[in-house]
Amino acid sequence: MRGGEPGFSKLLENLRVGVVVHAPDTTVLYSNQLAAQLLGLTAQSIKGRVASDTHWRFIHEDGSTMQLSEFPVNRVKNSLAPIKNQLVGIFRPEEDRVVWALCNAYPELNAEGELSEIVVNFTDITEEKKIKEDLSELTRLLQAALNQSQAGVVIADARTNRLKYINQAAFMMKFGLPGEKIEDIDASTLISFWKMTHLDGSPVKAEEMPLNRALIQQEKISQEFKIKLPNFEERVVWVNAAPIFGPSGNIIAGILVLLDTTDRHQLETELKRARATAETATIMKSRFLDVAAHELRTPITVFTLLIQFAEQQLEKGNPVQLSTLKRLAIQAERISRLVVDLLDVSRLERGVLTLNLKPTDISSPIHDAIGDFKLRKPDRKISFTKPETPIHLNIDSLRIYQVISNLLDNASKYTAVESPIEVDLTVNPKIVRLSVKDYGPGISDQEQGVLFTPFSRGSVELADRSGGLGLGLFICRRIIELHRGTIGLKSKLGEGSTFFFELPREEKL
C-alpha cells in the first residue's frame, strides 16, 4: 500500500474509517483525513510523527493513561499479530474532550517475513458510546424508580410466557416472588403462586388472571384481588395489567402492576364498623329516650289522675283523704327519682359527677338503705347482720346509699314478695364486700354482659320489661368505680342472682 497511489488514496479518504500506515519504527507513512482528524492533526502534519509523539495521549475506558506499549501500533510491532476492537480514548487537549475509537491493527510483512508496515484503522464510536452510556444510565434510573415504587411490577415475555423482569417490591416479601430464576417462572403459575382469589374468596380462573388476559387477549385490566404471600399473610391488591407492543405492533410482553390496598381496605372496614356502631348508639339513645319518656309518663299520669280525683271529691263536697295526698307525694318522689337518674347519667357521661368523700362507717348507708327499703316494701323479708365493730371507709355515704337502694329495689322487682333478700357484708384487711342475694329467676349470661352498660340493646330491653330506665346499674357501676371499687354479679338462670360491690380499705382512717 503506497500513500502516493491517487486512486487508492481517494478511496481511503472516502472511507468512514480512519487509516494510518506506520513504518516498522512506527513513523507515520500515511494517514487519511479522518484518521488525522481523529488524532487531532491534519493529513500533512501527521506524517513523520512516531507513536511516542507527545502530542498523543491515549486513555483507557476508565480514564487512565495508556502506556506506549499498549498503543495498537506498538502491540502489533511487538507481537507481529493483528489486534481487533481495541477501545482507545483519544484525548484532545485543545478541545478538552475525548474521542472514542475502536481500533483494528495488523502487520504487513515482506517476502522475507519481516515487518514492512503496520496498518491501524480507527472507527469513531464516540456517538454510539454516548448513546450506549445514556441508555444504560436511563435503564439504571428506570430501575431505581421501579425499585423505589411501592407497587410490584412484573413483566412477562409474550413469546415464552415466562417472567422477564420483576422490580424490588415484587421481588421482596411484599409480593413474595422468588428473586432468582424468574425466567423459569411461567406467567400462568402466578395464580397458584399467590393463591389469588376474588374479594369474596372465590378462586380466580386462569382466563380471569389479568396478566393472562393482557398476554392472550391483549386487554388492559384493572381489578382488585386477594393474594396470599408465602408467609401466609393475606393482602388485598389492586391489579393492573396491559400488553406491551413492539415497534411493528406485535405484542412483546405483558406488564402486571400490583398495588397493596390492604390498609385502605382495613380502614374502610373499620370506618364502616365505626359508622354502624355510632348509628346503633344513636338508635339506642333514641330508644332510651322513648323508654325514659314512657317511664316519666306513668307517674305523671297517676299524679294527674289523683289530682283530678281529689278535685272531683271536693266538687262533690267530699273531703280529700290524707292517703290521697300521701300517694301524690309518692308519685312526685318517683318522678324526681327518675329525673335525678337522668341527671346522674348525663353527669357521668360528661365525667362531671364528683364524690363527697368522708370517713364513714359502711354500716351506716347500709342501715339507711335497708330501713328506707322496708318503709317502701313493708312486706319484704330482708336479712342483714350488722358487724360488731364499725368499719370506716372513705366514701360518699349518700352515693353508696344510692347504690345499695338500687340493688335492693332490683332484688325485689324480680322476685315474689315472699322470696327473701339477703344482704351480706364481708370484710378482709384489703377490701369490704357487700352482696345482695335474691332467689329470683336469675339472669342469662347474655343479659349479664350488658347489664352495667347504658343505652345498650340489652339494658333497654330489660328496661322495657321491668319498667325502669335501665340506668340504675350503670349509675351504680360508675359510683363504685369512682370509689376505686368493683361491681359485679353472680347469677344462673333459675338459681337467683347475687349482686355485689367491693370497696378498697385504706390503711389508716
Add this chain to the structure above:
Amino acid sequence: MNPKPNGKTILVIDDEAELLLTIKEYLESEGYQVFTADNGFAAMEVMKMGMIPNLILLDMKMPIMNGWEFALEFLNKHDHMSPIVVLTAAGDAEQRAKDISAIGWVEKPFNLNSLLNKIKLYERKSNKAAELPEAPSPSI
C-alpha cells in the same frame, strides 16, 4: 260518700299499682264494682273465681303475662264475653287494639272524665253488638 252501685263490673289490668288504685277508687266513686290485677295471669286467676266483668281495661306491657298473651288466653277461654279496652301509652294504640280485637282504646295519659266517657261509650257499643246475636249469658 258511697255512690249508688250501677251493677256493672270492670276489671282493670295494669302493672302500675298506683294507677290501678286510682282508677279503682274513681270508678267505684262512679258506681262501678272494680276488680284489679297487676298482670294477665293474675287477671285470669281473678276470673277463675267466676267473675266475668262487663268491661276489661287492659294494659299491654306487663310482666309475667302481658296484654297480648292475656287477650289470646281470654278469647280462647271466654270468647268475646267481655269487651276489652286497651289502655296504653304507646303511639300505636289503635294498632294494638286491632291486634287483640279489642273494642277500643284509651291513650295514657288520660283524664278521669274522658276515661269514664269512653267506658260508657264502649258499654253502649258492646251492648248493641251483643244484641244482634244472642245476648251473652252470664257464665257460671
